[in-house]
Amino acid sequence: MEKLLKDLNPQQKEAVLYFDSPLLILAGAGSGKTRVITYKIAYMVKVLNFRPERILAITFTNKAAKEMKERVEALLGSSAPVFVSTFHSFCVRILRSYGEEVGIDRNFIIVDTDDKKRVLKEVIKDLNLDSELYFPNTVSSLISNVKNGLYSAESMISHYPKLSEIYNLYNERLNKLSALDFDDLLLKGKELLAVSKVKERLSDYFQYVLIDEYQDTNKVQYEIAKALTYEKGNICAVGDEDQCIYTWRGANIDNILSFEKDFKSAKVIKLEKNYRCTKTILEAANSVISNNRLRKGKELYTDNPEGEMIRLYRGENEVDEAIFIAQTIKLLLKKGVSPKDIAVFYRTNSLSRVIEDVLRKEGIAYQIVGGLKFYERKEVKDVLAYLRLLIFDRDEISLMRILNVPKRGLGAKTQELLKGLLDRGLGTLEALRELQELLKQEKQKKAVKELLENLEFLREKLEELPSYDFLSLLVKSVGYEEFLRNEFPEDWESRLENVRELGNTLQELLEKDGLKGRELYTEFLSTVALSSDQDSMKEEEKVVLMTVHASKGLEFPVVFVAGLEEGIFPHARSTDTSSEVEEERRLFYVAVTRAKRLLTLSYARERRLFGSRRLSRPSRFISEIPSHLIKEVKKRTRLQSEKGTQPQTLEPKEKRPRLVYHQKFGKGVVKRVEGDKITAFFANYGQKTILRKFLKILS
DNA sequence: AGCTGATGTTTTTTT
DNA sequence: AACATCAGCT
Numbered sequence: 001m002e003k004l005l006k007d008l009n010p011q012q013k014e015a016v017l018y019f020d021s022p023l024l025i026l027a028g029a030g031s032g033k034t035r036v037i038t039y040k041i042a043y044m045v046k047v048l049n050f051r052p053e054r055i056l057a058i059t060f061t062n063k064a065a066k067e068m069k070e071r072v073e074a075l076l077g078s079s080a081p082v083f084v085s086t087f088h089s090f091c092v093r094i095l096r097s098y099g100e101e102v103g104i105d106r107n108f109i110i111v112d113t114d115d116k117k118r119v120l121k122e123v124i125k126d127l128n129l130d131s132e133l134y135f136p137n138t139v140s141s142l143i144s145n146v147k148n149g150l151y152s153a154e155s156m157i158s159h160y161p162k163l164s165e166i167y168n169l170y171n172e173r174l175n176k177l178s179a180l181d182f183d184d185l186l187l188k189g190k191e192l193l194a195v196s197k198v199k200e201r202l203s204d205y206f207q208y209v210l211i212d213e214y215q216d217t218n219k220v221q222y223e224i225a226k227a228l229t230y231e232k233g234n235i236c237a238v239g240d241e242d243q244c245i246y247t248w249r250g251a252n253i254d255n256i257l258s259f260e261k262d263f264k265s266a267k268v269i270k271l272e273k274n275y276r277c278t279k280t281i282l283e284a285a286n287s288v289i290s291n292n293r294l295r296k297g298k299e300l301y302t303d304n305p306e307g308e309m310i311r312l313y314r315g316e317n318e319v320d321e322a323i324f325i326a327q328t329i330k331l332l333l334k335k336g337v338s339p340k341d342i343a344v345f346y347r348t349n350s351l352s353r354v355i356e357d358v359l360r361k362e363g364i365a366y367q368i369v370g371g372l373k374f375y376e377r378k379e380v381k382d383v384l385a386y387l388r389l390l391i392f393d394r395d396e397i398s399l400m401r402i403l404n405v406p407k408r409g410l411g412a413k414t415q416e417l418l419k420g421l422l423d424r425g426l427g428t429l430e431a432l433r434e435l436q437e438l439l440k441q442e443k444q445k446k447a448v449k450e451l452l453e454n455l456e457f458l459r460e461k462l463e464e465l466p467s468y469d470f471l472s473l474l475v476k477s478v479g480y481e482e483f484l485r486n487e488f489p490e491d492w493e494s495r496l497e498n499v500r501e502l503g504n505t506l507q508e509l510l511e512k513d514g515l516k517g518r519e520l521y522t523e524f525l526s527t528v529a530l531s532s533d534q535d536s537m538k539e540e541e542k543v544v545l546m547t548v549h550a551s552k553g554l555e556f557p558v559v560f561v562a563g564l565e566e567g568i569f570p571h572a573r574s575t576d577t578s579s580e581v582e583e584e585r586r587l588f589y590v591a592v593t594r595a596k597r598l599l600t601l602s603y604a605r606e607r608r609l610f611g612s613r614r615l616s617r618p619s620r621f622i623s624e625i626p627s628h629l630i631k632e633v634k635k636r637t638r639l640q641s642e643k644g645t646q647p648q649t650l651e652p653k654e655k656r657p658r659l660v661y662h663q664k665f666g667k668g669v670v671k672r673v674e675g676d677k678i679t680a681f682f683a684n685y686g687q688k689t690i691l692r693k694f695l696k697i698l699s
Numbered sequence: 700a701g702c703t704g705a706t707g708t709t710t711t712t713t714t
Numbered sequence: 715a716a717c718a719t720c721a722g723c724t
Contacts, residue, residue: 061714062714086714087714112714183714246712246713246714248711347712348710348711348712350710370713407701411700411701413700531714533713533714547713548712549711568711571711571712574711583712609710
C-alpha cells in the first residue's frame with residue numbers, strides 16, 4: 001500500500017488518508033479524482049480492514065460503477081465485492097429488500113419516460129383537461145420537479161391550476177400498478193431511510209459512503225446520503241461545482257457549495273493539479289469558467305506541455321462544418337491516431353444527424369452514444385412489455401401496449417372495454433378472460449383467446465426454459481418476427497437484431513449473477529430501466545459521437561465540439577437568466593476539459609432548423625477563450641486539387657425532382673427532366689411538359 | 700378497425 | 715424535415 005501511495009500528489013494523498021470527519025474533495029477536471037476514490041477504497045480494505053461489501057460507493061452511471069469496481073480490484077489484486085452503484089439502483093436494491101416498510105410491493109415495476117407519458121396522457125384525458133395547457137411533456141417535468149422537492153404542486157396553482165389533481169391521480173394510478181417512476185425510486189428510498197429501523201440497520205451496515213459527481217446530486221439524493229451517514233460523518237463526497245450540468249433535473253449546486261454547513265466539521269480538500277489537458281486547453285477552460293459567479297473558485301494548473309493551439313473552424317453551413325470535421329478526422333487517422341481516441345460532441349442530439357451522414361459517406365467508422373436509446377426502441381419495448389406482463393400480472397401499461405401488437409384487430413373500442421374491466425380491479429389475465437365473453441365479433445373473440453392462451457403458455461415456460469430460449473420462444477409464439485417483416489420492410493432485420501441483442505444481455509446477466517427464472521427477469525427489467533447512455537458505450541475502434549452531457553466523466557486525446565452558435569450552445573431555451581447561462585457555460589467547460597491534446601471548435605454561419613435556414617452567430621463562449629490560444633483554420637487545401645468533387649459534397653446536391661405540384665393540375669409524378677422543362681404525369685390531366693418555374697418541387 | 704391526409708409538434712440536456 | 719396525432723372516410 002505504501003508503494004501505491006507514492007503514485008499520489010500531496011493533496012491526493014491527504015484525501016485518501018483523511019477519515020476524521022466528513023470529507024469533501026473538490027476535484028477539478030482531470031485532477032485524478034477517480035484515482036483518489038479507488039485508492040481510498042483500496043486503502044480502507046487493505047490497511048483499515050474494512051469489509052469491502054460494507055463500503056458503499058455511489059456513481060453517476062452504471063458504467064462508472066462497473067469501472068470503479070474493476071479498478072479497485074486491479075489495485076487490490078483480488079476480487080472485492082465493494083457495493084458500487086448509482087443512487088437509483090441503490091434505491092431499487094433497498095426497496096426490493098425493505099419496501100413493505102413504506103408500503104411498496106417488493107415486485108414493483110419501474111416506469112420509464114415513455115410509460116410515464118402514457119399514464120399522464122390517460123390521466124389528463126380522464127380529468128377532461130385542456131390538452132393545450134397540459135402537454136404530457138410539460139406535466140411530466142413539472143411532476144418531476146415536485147417529486148425532487150423543487151416546489152409543491154399547490155404552488156403552481158396560478159400557472160397550472162389542476163396540477164395537484166393530475167399529480168394525485170397520476171400517483172394513484174402508479175400505486176395501483178405497483179409502479180414507481182425514476183423520481184419515486186429516490187423519493188421512496190428516502191422515505192424508507194426515514195424509518196428508524198431501516199435507517200439504523202443500513203447506516204450501521206455501511207462503514208463508509210463515497211459519492212462521486214456530488215455536484216449533480218439533488219435534494220432527495222442529498223438526504224439519502226445524509227441518512228446513511230447520519231451523525232457518523234463517515235462520508236466522502238467528490239465533485240466539482242464547475243461541472244454541475246443537471247440542474248434541470250433537480251441537481252442542486254448548493255449541495256456542494258454548502259457541504260461544510262450541512263456536514264458538521266467537514267474537511268475540504270481541493271485537487272487543482274490537472275493531469276489530463278495541455279496547458280493551452282486548460283488555460284482556455286480556466287478562462288471560460290472564470291466568467292461564472294456561482295462557484296467556490298479553483299484555478300487548475302498543469303505540468304503538461306503547451307500543446308497545440310485550439311482550432312476554430314467557421315463553416316458555411318452545417319454540411320460544410322461536418323465535412324470539415326470528417327476531413328480532419330481522416331487526416332488524423334492517416335497520421336496514426338486511433339479512432340477510439342477521437343470524439344465529436346454537440347449540444348443537442350439533433351445535431352448528430354448531419355455529422356453521421358458525412359462520416360458514413362466518408363467511410364469513417366463511428367459509434368453514437370445516446371440518442372435513441374436501445375431500450376427505448378419500439379421493438380425492444382414491445383418484447384419487454386410481453387416479458388413484464390408475464391412477470392407482473394398487474395402491469396396494465398404493458399398489456400395495453402401489446403394488446404394489438406402484432407396486429408390482432410383489437411382497436412380503440414376493445415381497449416376501452418378492457419380498461420373498464422381493469423378498473424374493476426381484475427388482473428390482466430382475468431380481464432382478458434372477461435373480455436372474451438364481452439366481445440361480439442367472432443374474429444376478435446378468437447384474437448383475445450389466442451393472446452390469452454399464448455400468455456398462459458409462456459408463463460408456464462418461463463421458469464422451465466433457459467432465458468435465451470425463452471425469449472426466442474416468446475418472439476416466435478406471438479408472431480413478432482412476422483410482424484416486424486410486415487410493418488418494417490425497410491429495416492426489419494436490424495430490428496430483429498435488436499431483439500436478439502436483448503437475449504444476449506439477458507444471458508450475460510444470467511452468467512454474472514447466477515439468477516434464474518422470475519428473479520432473473522425481475523433483475524433484468526430493473527437493469528434495463530436504469531441503464532444510461534454511457535452504459536451502452538463499448539470499447540470499439542470507432543470515432544465516438546455524443547452530446548456534451550453524455551461526455552461527462554470521460555476523456556479523449558482529440559475532441560471536436562460542433563455547433564458552437566448562439567441559440568444552440570448556449571441553447572436558446574437557456575439564455576433567459578444568468579443562472580441558465582452559467583449552466584450552459586459549465587457545460588461548455590465540461591466539453592473543453594474532456595480534451596487531452598487537441599481541441600477543435602466549429603460553428604456554421606447558416607444552419608437548417610425546423611426545416612428552414614437560419615443565419616447564426618458564433619457562440620459567446622468562443623470569445624471567452626483568449627484569442628492567443630485560438631487558430632482559425634480552413635478546410636484542407638489538399639482538396640483544392642479535387643475541386644471538381646468538392647462542390648458536389650459541399651452543396652446539398654441538386655436532386656432530380658420526383659414529385660411536383662402545379663397550380664391547376666395538382667400533384668404530378670416526374671417522368672423526364674430536360675433542362676428547365678419537366679415532363680410529369682398528373683392524375684386527372686395526364687402527361688404534361690411544363691417549365692420548371694411553374695412547378696413547385698415537392699420531392 | 701384501420702387507413703388517409705391534414706394538422707400540429709418537435710429540439711435541450713437524462714437517471 | 716420528420717414524426718406523431720387526429721378527424722374523417724372506407
